[in-house]
Amino acid sequence: MENHGKAEKILEILAQSYGTEPWNWHTRRNPxxxxxxxVLSHRTRDEMTDAAAQAVLARYPDAASLADAPLADLQDLVRTVNFYKRKAARIKEIGRILVERHGGRVPDAMEDLLALPGVGRKTAACVLVYGFRKPAVPVDTHVHRISNRLGLVETQRPEATERALQQMLPEKWLLLVNELLVKHGQTVCRPRHPLCSRCPVRRYCHGASGH
DNA sequence: AAAACGGGGGC
DNA sequence: GCCCCAGTTTT
Structure with missing residues (x-):
């Protein structure tokens, strides 16, 4: 209610500050x-992830080819991302499961996505909203922290933040809320030592430090 | 609820 | 050298 308008206002300001360019592997509606x-991006800076993701997807553009990829080649292609050995095995296994259980395609149900190795609610929400344009909110540590700091939610668990944001936000913002809050979280509203004096939405913020 | 996983870039 | 990082899984 009260927060509906507030959330939208905040996102409008953040969109002006940071732009609305989507992350590159989100640009195509390709689940x-x-x-x-x-999956490759988990706990990894996006500039490290991008080249690895592009390389893998260029050589293995679908589930069937990924399922048959040599593990050593996958490891080599994704060597720049964190947890790369585990992730190489995971994406190969994901390919295998997609072929075996879903006809080689990515399922569009949260429950099916969560059954894939290395896929939690945040990743599943990314697939739903970016890949299928279905309503979902990817909540990572930035989104959770900033939503609380701004007083949009008062939640302990990320899943509660996810539900609240999805209810609070008009559908047009679902594609952008994650990227805008992440960008804000990386540059200004950092986990420690936030730069509140430079914050474009500080007048909405409950947790501003140093006034 | 907290720890483990696990590695390269930036300061 | 130390600290950080678009999470998920396991204890």
């Missing part, structure tokens, strides 16, 4: 690309 790119 497979979104899935693989997002």
């Amino acid at each position: 497979f690309r979104v899935l693989i790119g997002t």
Whole structure:
């Protein structure tokens, strides 16, 4: 209610500050690309992830080819991302499961996505909203922290933040809320030592430090 | 609820 | 050298 308008206002300001350019593996409505790119991105800076994701997807553009990829080649292609050995095995296994259980395609149900190795709610939400344009909110540590700091939610668990944001936000913002809050979280509203004096939405913020 | 996983870039 | 990072899984 009160927060509906507030959330939208905040996102409008952040969109002006940071732009609305989507992350590159989100640019196509391709659930497979979104899935693989997002799994590779876990706990890894996006500039490290991008080249790896592009390389994998260029050589293995679908589930069937990924399932048959040599593990050593996958490891080599994704060597720049964090947890690369585990992730190489995971995306190969994801390919195998997609072929075996889903006809080689990415499922569009949260429950099916969560059954894939290395896929939690955040990754599943990315696939749903970026890949399928279905309503979902990817909540990572930035989104959770900033939503609380701004007083949009008062939640302990990310899943509660996810539900609240999805209810609060008009559909047009679902594609952008994650990227805008992540960008804000990386540059200004950092986990420690936030740069509140430079914050474009500080007048909405409950947790501003140093006034 | 907290720890483990696990590695390269930036300061 | 130390600290950080678009999470997920396991204890």
